[in-house]
Amino acid sequence: MTRYGESPETATFSEWLRASSEPDWSAVVGHPFATAIIRGEADMRRYLVQDFQFVDSFTALLGAAVAAAGSFEARVPYGRFLGQIATDEERGYFHRALAALGEDPAAAPAPEPVTAEFRALMDEARSGQDYPVIVAVLCVAEWSYLGWASRAREPLPEGFLHREWIQLHEGPEFRAWVGFLRGELDRLGPGLPADEQARVLDAFRRATVLERRFFDMAARI
Numbered sequence: 029m030t031r032y033g034e035s036p037e038t039a040t041f042s043e044w045l046r047a048s049s050e051p052d053w054s055a056v057v058g059h060p061f062a063t064a065i066i067r068g069e070a071d072m073r074r075y076l077v078q079d080f081q082f083v084d085s086f087t088a089l090l091g092a093a094v095a096a097a098g099s100f101e102a103r104v105p106y107g108r109f110l111g112q113i114a115t116d117e118e119r120g121y122f123h124r125a126l127a128a129l130g131e132d133p134a135a136a137p138a139p140e141p142v143t144a145e146f147r148a149l150m151d152e153a154r155s156g157q158d159y160p161v162i163v164a165v166l167c168v169a170e171w172s173y174l175g176w177a178s179r180a181r182e183p184l185p186e187g188f189l190h191r192e193w194i195q196l197h198e199g200p201e202f203r204a205w206v207g208f209l210r211g212e213l214d215r216l217g218p219g220l221p222a223d224e225q226a227r228v229l230d231a232f233r234r235a236t237v238l239e240r241r242f243f244d245m246a247a248r249i
């Protein structure tokens with residue numbers, strides 16, 4: 029199904045995108061590496077070293093969303109989240125975590141193939157300046173992470189590497205952020221021409237496959 033609205037039971041545009049990205053979506057949310065994070069058992073080294081490179085392109089993509097959003101009110105949530113990543117919260121976590129793992133945040137180790145592909149997709153969306161496509165890629169990254177992090181139950185792992193990574197992707201603020209991204213897709217998607225809907229779906233699916241492969245890479249022995 030490549031057109032939204034063909035199925036009468038389809039609830040929202042974002043839900044249609046998610047359902048059209050199965051089985052990869054469920055594979056990300058239920059991935060064994062995510063389960064290992066929740067249990068405090070995941071070896072975070074390769075994952076965080078690679079994710080620090082992911083976050084660079086992700087931050088640039090947030091900047092593109094600020095520029096491409098159609099109104100001041102729509103730009104504000106991107107600006108707010110951009111601030112969180114760029115300042116103490118996420119950047120601070122990466123610096124502390126990489127230091128604890130004996131890694132240098134300033135080093136730029138070779139990207140794994142999936143990291144390079146993910147960065148290429150985000151850079152493509154950024155330079156394309158097509159707002160719904162930009163939102164689709166951001167939405168996959170955040171919504172799928174909310175999906176696995178929501179599986180965590182108290183007590184969270186004691187070690188900060190796992191506990192804080194879960195907390196960064198869960199909680200009322202992160203839920204509201206994901207709700208905003210989904211809301212943008214739900215607001216704009218249904219009125220898009222068929223070829224643009226197909227472009228948005230293609231970006232959403234590609235990002236979902238890359239999320240799955242990213243966890244596969246992290247879990248590799």
Ligand SMILES: Cc1ncc(CN)c(N)n1
Pocket residue numbers: 079082083169170173239242
């Ligand atoms: C690969 C990946 N995807 C998503 C996220 C959540 N921002 C992340 N940090 N890394």
